[in-house]
Amino acid sequence: MSQRETSVDSPRAIQSPPPEVVYAEELEHLAAWDDGARPPGWRLTPRAVVTFVIGSAGESLSAKTASGTRSLVIREKFVGDRALVERCVVTLAGERGLLLVGDPGTAKSMLSELLAAGICGSSALTVQGTAGTSEEHFRYGWNYALLIARGPQPEALVPSPVLTAMRRGAIARIEEVTRCLPEVQDALVSLLSDRRLSIPELGDADYAARGFNVIATANLRDKGVSEMSAALKRRFNFETVAPIADLKRETDLVKRRAGQILADVGRPLEVDDAVLEALVTVFRDLRSGRTVEGWSVERPTSVMSTAEAVSVASSLGLATAYFVSDRDVARLLPEYLLGVVLKDEPKDRGKLLAYWDSAVRRRSEGDARLWRTLHELRARLEEIT
Ligand SMILES: Nc1ncnc2c1ncn2[C@@H]1O[C@H](COP(=O)(O)OP(=O)(O)O)[C@@H](O)[C@H]1O
Ligand SMILES: [Mg+2]
Missing domain, CATH: 1.20.920 (Histone Acetyltransferase; Chain A)
Incomplete structure (x- = not known):
């Protein structure tokens, strides 16, 4: 995506740029504001991620950047409990995935995008769950022209967003995970427990880089959803996102x-x-x-x-x-x-x-x-x- 296309003033401005583009300045500032310990692979400290998501409550945060000391108020984005956001961040720093559940329109997707943008600088590694989602969407597919011409080799492999996240040590987002068929959901189980994806065609396996994790969302009111298997449930911490209380x-x-x-x-x-x-x-x-x-x-x-x-x-x-x-x-x-x-x-x-x-x-x-x-x-x- 070129700079020109993402600029809000440009005639070709895109309709809804992702948070890492909209809040690029805040993300950079927060990285300088808190130089404390970060979980491996994270761009920001857990405290800075929480501040990014819920804002600095009007407080101006000063940070030493390359161009001198600057102050910036971090805008409120997700309106909700600080404790909820902290729990989400703690989960993502650990071994389990994060599953955000709640009614439609409670900002589950928004929260997952903000967390991903804060933690790894990208909310784009996303799989949208539907009844038509297949295992390939979680694993990998092939560029068939290359595959036929040259046989199985790494260049012919088309990684899923999840595989890309594993390789980069980034956050993968899975929207509406319960809309996927159970056998497709099961493909996630091994990814989340082994943190490894085997590619038998290449006789190879990809290991998740540190920082890799998954945020999934699910709507409680969805009709025709598939139950999550017990095995998959165990790989996630559940957090319920409620409508704004006040x-x-x-x-x-x-x-x-x-x-x-x-x-x-x-x-x-x-x-x-x-x-x-x-x-x-x-x-x-x-x-x-x-x-x-x-x-x-x-x-x-x-x-x-x-x-x-x-x-x-x-x-x-x-x-x-x-x-x-x-x-x-x-x-x-x-x-x-x-x-x-x-x-x-x-x-x-x-x-x-x-x-x-x-x-x-x-x-x-x-x-x-x-x-x-x-x-x-x-x-x-x-x-x-
Ligand atoms: N707690 C909240 N904080 C901020 N925005 C919210 C909140 N609840 C709802 N919204 C608004 O609702 C929109 C839709 O949220 P979305 O993430 O698509 O919901 P969900 O994924 O839960 O269906 C958000 O873009 C935002 O405008
Ligand atoms: Mg959603």
């Missing part, structure tokens, strides 16, 4: 991410904080089945994830940027919410209406004008098909 932190994140998405198209995010807070409140209420006031509500089948909330917030932002005035943007909220709620189960419209008739109605009787406006829009929820 309303304010979640609202801030949604605002920040939507702001970044708008910035990518060169526009500011002009959606009121109150609208964003209402949006995140509805998501949280429906996700947990209990409102902030403690009233219970029925949960829709759809995952009311933070990722979906970010997507609705950025749609509202784009709508204000191109079509409606920011005063009217709240009027779009009900239909976007309905869009998320109906994703999995058409019958769930009733649950959103019931939420409107209970929580939204009660709030509309209070002082907040926004909730009154939202309540007045109830009919939209019935009309839209």
Whole structure:
């Protein structure tokens, strides 16, 4: 990937550059900031990796670099428990792989990319698990033209991202590992336990360089997933990634991410904080089945994830940027919410209406004008098909 293509200002800027590109400056800074002991093969110390993932909480970290002493605030990226991130880092420094489990949209993939970027400087050695993933995706394949022309030899071998990670002593990422068929998952077992991959065609074996490890992710709600074998489970430490616990932190994140998405198209995010807070409140209420006031509500089948909330917030932002005035943007909220709620189960419209008739109605009787406006829009929820 050339520098020109990854620059955000370039007309050919790529859509979502990996964290090692976006945060290259932070990674370099953190390497200089903490020159303590690192696990073999790691670019950063465990403490610096954690700081990279969760940020320096506004604190300016100074480091001696080639060009003198510099200070840098490390931005918050993954919003969550420091203790969780520390456990992940400890696991990765050890002998076992790390498996991040949780509902969709809880930033498991994002966390695994950040950890990989922090530890080995690359989040790109990735295998996406699907029902069609084969053993080759974890091991190696062949360049058949070369294989036929010259027979089995190292040049004809096409390494999988996992094999490349073993050779480099880097982190391999396996997305949605439980979507792979069990026999394919088993190919991982020997990799993780022996830390060696034999290549019988070459009469050879590759040994994992120090620093090699695996981060896998799995969604708890996936339909049609394959169970993980007991053998594979034993090779991983499991960490559950939960939705963001605090309303304010979640609202801030949604605002920040939507702001970044708008910035990518060169526009500011002009959606009121109150609208964003209402949006995140509805998501949280429906996700947990209990409102902030403690009233219970029925949960829709759809995952009311933070990722979906970010997507609705950025749609509202784009709508204000191109079509409606920011005063009217709240009027779009009900239909976007309905869009998320109906994703999995058409019958769930009733649950959103019931939420409107209970929580939204009660709030509309209070002082907040926004909730009154939202309540007045109830009919939209019935009309839209
Ligand atoms: N705790 C969190 N911290 C930061 N971003 C989050 C968090 N939870 C959700 N997000 C947002 O959700 C998006 C989707 O996350 P992703 O990693 O694809 O989730 P998953 O792999 O769990 O389905 C992230 O890019 C981010 O914008
Ligand atoms: Mg994911």
